[in-house]
Amino acid sequence: MMGSIATSQEARLLCRENRITNTAGVAPGYLQANLLVLPAKYAADFYDLCLRNPVSCPLLGKTSFPGDPHTVQPDGCIQSPEFDIRTDFPKYRIYENGQYMESRRDICDLWTSDHVGFLIGCSFSFEDALTAAGLQPRHQRSKSIVAMYRSTIPLLPAGVFTGGRCIVSMRPYRPEQIPQVREVTRPFLSTHGEPVAWGWDGAKELGITDIDRPDFGEPQVFEEGEVPVFWACGVTPQIAVESAGAKVDGVVFAHEPGHMLVTDWTVNDLQRLRPGIV
């Protein structure tokens, strides 16, 4: 089914109906997004957290005002008037007081007039570019969920969000491919950009001791001579919520790792989305 999905809106409707779950490789060319939804009183701190940690938490957009599940700023990110942030991800995780409670297909029942949603860039967005360069990620070929790990990279604190650490996604490559892998993903600044570490030494520096036991997603098979290459991952925001613990009271929602929103932005929007002063 995945190959036949041409548009972002088509993909979102299939996700809404749960006819797609893992969104890796879905609707090629469109940027995908991670999710965090918070009570409004934490929105300013979370916004700062994103600005201070743009590699793991690259902010793509946010809902226009508390309680509105239908529109996203800036314009262009989501263009369908029937968009609904409560249903258009394939799967959601529910947190209460910083603790993961359960996963659900939608969050309509739990959404309140006080909730603000943030869309965070996703590394799936640069996988088409890797594939085009002859570097297709392993988990796309094996139709599994990318392997994700807790790392020791500190998430720089912002307000109530203290003590978090970055989550990283991993794709196996041969050492001689790494310069090209870095170059291909470098321009994707708003979707995690180039790798944060690579090689077995890199894994060690990140505090990852067992590559076969990811904390999220599925283990990936290494072929002869391959080493792990790590990118910052948009699951990080939910770990920030876990780390804040009871300091974040109320109900928080996130996407289920690997189960993203397909946005209306394409790779052609990346340059415009790039932060920067000059």
Added chain:
Amino acid sequence: MMGSIATSQEARLLCRENRITNTAGVAPGYLQANLLVLPAKYAADFYDLCLRNPVSCPLLGKTSFPGDPHTVQPDGCIQSPEFDIRTDFPKYRIYENGQYMESRRDICDLWTSDHVGFLIGCSFSFEDALTAAGLQPRHQRSKSIVAMYRSTIPLLPAGVFTGGRCIVSMRPYRPEQIPQVREVTRPFLSTHGEPVAWGWDGAKELGITDIDRPDFGEPQVFEEGEVPVFWACGVTPQIAVESAGAKVDGVVFAHEPGHMLVTDWTVNDLQRLRPGIV
């Protein structure tokens, strides 16, 4: 002398003549800047490094084109036509092939038509706000240079810049002052913002084992019950150059730690300088 300096241009001229060296507390209200000057071929990678590490390397401006020492983009950062990036810092550090060689009062002799300069936000900019809140930094009262340390916080790699770690500056406060210290400095996102760690446990997490032996600047006296509070520091870019080593060939310049440029921007420009999408 410091109390009588009213304008940024006056401060720059005194720095040019080396009548001011340590710029802490000089020209209150004006934003101060750290410096890195590179051969043009490394400018894109360094720009990415800043965007990926905005807490330690918050980009305030860059010279308009290679070889031009007189104008800075964006407009407003430096308004004096007689500005000269080669003389208007009180003191410079010279690096060759990633190695520190010597410090100089100006870099006129070594500047080439290929050099690009970057101005990086400086934590001195939020010290007036701390003072106004009754939290004057110790090193201002003791007229010493703020203590700076190498930390374990990784600098997320960008192109040729790999393997670096963040430098942090330290100011002693009592534990009960820390919530207010965090709040006062939080809005200063473009000048390192709120602390990255605090307390003796925070020092340990940053890998700082001897607080009395800073790597740059001067040790600070702790009063009864005080603990260290750490901010990311604009000396980090020169450490990125050191870490890149021979990968960065040619001559690189940086400011001497504690010896900053006084810009024409004031704290009133901070909101406009704040990165962000919405």
